[in-house]
Amino acid sequence: MKKFWAIITVLLILFFLGSGLIPDLKIYKQNNLSQKTGKVYLNRTVNDDSPFKEIDKKLYGEANDVENNAANSVTSVIVDYRALDTLGEVTVLFLAITGVIALLGKSKKNNRILFEKPNYILNASSKILLPLIVLFGFYIFIHGHITPGGGFQGGTIVAASVLMMYFAQNNYKLKNNRMKVLESFSGLSFLIFGLLGIFIMGDFLQNFLELGIMGKLFSGGLIPIIYILVGLKVSAELSNVVYEFMGEE
Amino acid sequence: MGEIINYWTFIYGPLAIFLVGVYGLLTQKNLFKLVISINIMDLGVNLYIIALGYMDNASAPIYTAKLAVTSSRFVDPVPQALVLTSIVISVAVTAFVLALVIKNYEKYNTLDLIKIKGIEND
Numbered sequence: 001m002k003k004f005w006a007i008i009t010v011l012l013i014l015f016f017l018g019s020g021l022i023p024d025l026k027i028y029k030q031n032n033l034s035q036k037t038g039k040v041y042l043n044r045t046v047n048d049d050s051p052f053k054e055i056d057k058k059l060y061g062e063a064n065d066v067e068n069n070a071a072n073s074v075t076s077v078i079v080d081y082r083a084l085d086t087l088g089e090v091t092v093l094f095l096a097i098t099g100v101i102a103l104l105g106k107s108k109k110n111n112r113i114l115f116e117k118p119n120y121i122l123n124a125s126s127k128i129l130l131p132l133i134v135l136f137g138f139y140i141f142i143h144g145h146i147t148p149g150g151g152f153q154g155g156t157i158v159a160a161s162v163l164m165m166y167f168a169q170n171n172y173k174l175k176n177n178r179m180k181v182l183e184s185f186s187g188l189s190f191l192i193f194g195l196l197g198i199f200i201m202g203d204f205l206q207n208f209l210e211l212g213i214m215g216k217l218f219s220g221g222l223i224p225i226i227y228i229l230v231g232l233k234v235s236a237e238l239s240n241v242v243y244e245f246m247g248e249e
Numbered sequence: 250m251g252e253i254i255n256y257w258t259f260i261y262g263p264l265a266i267f268l269v270g271v272y273g274l275l276t277q278k279n280l281f282k283l284v285i286s287i288n289i290m291d292l293g294v295n296l297y298i299i300a301l302g303y304m305d306n307a308s309a310p311i312y313t314a315k316l317a318v319t320s321s322r323f324v325d326p327v328p329q330a331l332v333l334t335s336i337v338i339s340v341a342v343t344a345f346v347l348a349l350v351i352k353n354y355e356k357y358n359t360l361d362l363i364k365i366k367g368i369e370n371d
Contacts, residue, residue: 006275010268017264060312073310073323077330089334096341103348148311152337214312234337241344245351 061215069211070145070220078150079223079230083205086226087190090233094187097237104244112247114170126168133161141231145220151227155234162239166246174243183236186229193226259300267293280350280360284343291339295332302328 060071070076078086141154165172197206205222212219270290277283302325310326350360357365 003276006272009275010272013271014264014268017267018261060314071312073312073326074329074333077326078333082330085334089337092338093341096345099345100348103345103352148309150333152333215314238340245347 061213063214068207068220068223069214070223071215072145072147072150075145075150075223075227076220079145079226080207080220083194083226086230087194087205090187090190090230093234093237094183097241100241100244113166115167118168118170122164122168126165130161130165133164134158137161137231137235141227142224143217144227144231145223146215146217151230152234154231155236156238158231158235159238159242163242166242174239176240176243179236179239179243183233183240186233186236190226190229190233193222193229197222259303260297263293263297263300265293266290266296269293278362280353280362283362284346284350287346288339288343291335295335298328298332298335302326 063069068076068080070080137154137157139154140149140157141151144150144154162174166174194205197208198204200206200208205226207221207223209221209225211221217224267290270286270288270293273286273289274283277286304324307324310323310329353365354360359365
């Protein structure tokens with residue numbers, strides 16, 4: 001009987017949400033670009049034979065007149081235009097992880113999750129894989145402004161390497177105090193760079209460094225620095241979550 | 250034909266995923282499955298927001314040295330940035346809720362919502 005009512009409720013939601021979407025379907029195909037938020041980005045192109053060539057031509061590796069010179073537009077939005085949002089987002093992540101540590105941390109000596117026999121292949125290969133995975137995570141968040149990826153993605157990859165070590169070796173233990181120091185350091189540096197923006201340019205988190213050439217590693221001014229700090233912070237926080245969930249010995 | 254596929258994948262697909270999450274939230278009694286249901290709803294909403302920025306013959310919003318000749322435009326990067334924020338928040342909330350579930354299990358020794366509340370199953 002419960003399942004019947006559940007299906008009725010789901011169908012009702014489908015009707016109200018779905019019927020609201022149907023009139024939009026025809027508009028969906030004929031997107032009016034002038035009403036899109038990202039219109040500035042949409043007009044930019046790297047092709048020689050595009051209709052927007054005369055209006056706004058940005059060449060990868062040559063252009064240095066883009067607004068913030070990050071090749072990855074999503075990174076531009078997150079770390080430059082809406083950097084204050086990212087600060088709030090990092091704060092939410094920090095608060096949630098603080099909650100996890102407060103709930104699981106010192107309640108009792110929760111037993112470490114042990115495996116009778118760790119997988120031999122995983123155990124043998126984890127020592128080789130650990131530096132490679134950490135290196136890949138660092139690559140992802142150092143190159144966040146020119147290739148897909150960024151601080152949050154790279155930090156997750158670094159934390160996944162910690163999880164792999166916990167699965168592979170029964171006697172592995174994360175040095176979580178160092179992780180807490182790293183997390184506080186990177187979060188504080190984020191704020192300090194934001195405050196430097198006030199003193200040098202006049203606005204919080206404003207880009208005050210030289211912008212460089214789009215597509216180079218040293219471009220975008222403050223963007224790579226802030227994303228590296230976010231990556232370090234996220235990797236430390238998620239490693240701490242893994243540590244708390246796996247338990248202590 | 251292509252248009253129909255686009256509508257189904259970009260609008261009704263996320264809606265269907267969202268409704269699967271709602272159904273799970275209404276019928277499941279296991280706390281862990283409830284957390285998974287909330288995550289599935291999250292996924293549906295994220296996919297829908299990304300689909301709002303879709304454009305025909307457009308590429309990912311990243312400047313590269315070589316773009317395909319047909320794709321001279323970018324999809325809207327703003328929904329993607331929003332969804333990146335949303336995913337991170339969802340990860341944080343999931344970690345916190347799972348910690349609450351663990352504490353609940355330590356107290357009641359069960360994950361079943363009916364047994365925790367002490368209500369007879371009808």
